[in-house]
Amino acid sequence: MRAIVMKKTGGPEVLEISxxxxxxxxxxxRVISVRKAGVNFADTHVRTGTYLADVELPYTPGNEVMxxxxxxxxxxxxxxxxxxxxxxxxHRLTCWPVPDAVTDxxxxxxxxxxxxAWHLLHTCIKVSSTDTIVVSAAAGGVGTLAVQLAAQAGARVIGLASTPSRRALATELGASxxxxxxxxxxTEAVLDAAGGPVTAVLEMTGGQVHEQLLATLAPLGRMAVYGYAGGTPAPSSGRxxxxxxxxxxGLWLPHLYxxxxxxxxxxxxxxxxxxAGTLAPVLGQQWPLEQAAEAHRALENRTVTGKALLHVSD
Incomplete structure (x- = not known):
């Protein structure tokens, strides 16, 4: 069978079809014949050797399939x-039948x-209608779903995004x-948009962004951290x-497996x-399996809106 194999860590070019x-x-x-494979920031960390868990080379990335x-x-x-x-x-415990009303x-x-997105909001933050919550990367795969889910819980959502079109999408999905x-x-931009300190933050960039968003929180505020897409994890200021x-x-989803x-x-x-039509996944670009390297480049260049995926078979 065909698979993407990385024999060493490095840039997207290490992803080779084999x-x-x-x-x-x-x-x-159980064995699954894959139609679609999700592309996530975790995969880029695996490829560069900065993932939270060690992997043994040669290695085939990819942590979700349909x-x-x-x-x-x-x-x-x-x-x-x-x-x-x-x-x-x-594993049978992390495999679920897809309802007919839901597309691949x-x-x-x-x-x-x-x-x-669901566990960040409901397991970590325990979001409620009294919250004003900042959603990082609001036009990304997790962010587009988190904006909708938080708004449906009654929270006031402040969406962060890097371009006017991405910010428009966040507004369309329910960001206030x-x-x-x-x-x-x-920090000041968020405080201005929110009209003061916020009660919760979903953070996935790390580095200086982490510290700036931490500073937007009101007393007793909560931050849920689910990544460091900027490349540098940031320890929170103890003071x-x-x-x-x-x-x-923090939330690393494998701990819930x-x-x-x-x-x-x-x-x-x-x-x-x-x-029921109350949640609408935003579907981004799709690449054939052999173009996994291109998918990684697009993800790292922040040109993907919504869900990025590889098309493997019909």
Missing amino acids: DVPELTPPRAH GVDDQGRRVVALTRGGGYAEQVAA EQALALTLQGNT AVVDSRSDDL LLLERSLTVQ SVRGALASSMETLFAAVA
Whole structure:
């Protein structure tokens, strides 16, 4: 079968199409014939050797897929790598049938990024109608879903995005106000847009952006951190945490893989919302499997809006 294999870490050029043996699934796993594979910032960290978990080379990236399982059902699955391939082995606890009312592309958008958005809001932040919440990368895969879910929970949403068209999309999805994420003084820009300190922040950039957004929080505010797309994780200022009694919580979705029912429940909720028309995944660009390197370049250059994916088979 065909798969993207990286034999070393580095730039997008290390992602090479190869022929590899077909799979023999481990116990409690099922083989999925992949139709679509999600492309996420976590994959770029794997490729550059900056991922939260070590991987053994040669390695096939990709942590989410949509396809057909060995029983002929349309399914989506979360994996621990291997998704950029014509077949992948997925554990039965992180594999879910797709309802007829949900398209292949919509289902894939919900799998990693939808679950991330849902658990950032409901497991970490515990969002409510009293919140004013900042959503980083509001036009991205997680951000477009988080804006909608937070607004539907009654929260006032401040969306961050880098271009006028991306900010317009955030507004269309339910943001009450939008901010240029490249503002020289991001703290002041957010405070101006919100009319004062906010109660919650979803943060995925790291570095200086992390510190600037932390400073927008009111006393007892909460920040949920789910990435460092800027390349530099930022430790939170201990003094500021104490001065304002702030809470900062990280979320790495694989920690929920073994929590029985956690992801099954959120997947059921997300599927139902899409089927009912109350949640609309924003579908971005699609590349053939052999152009995985181009997909990574687009993601890193911030030219992708919504869900980025690889087309593997029909």
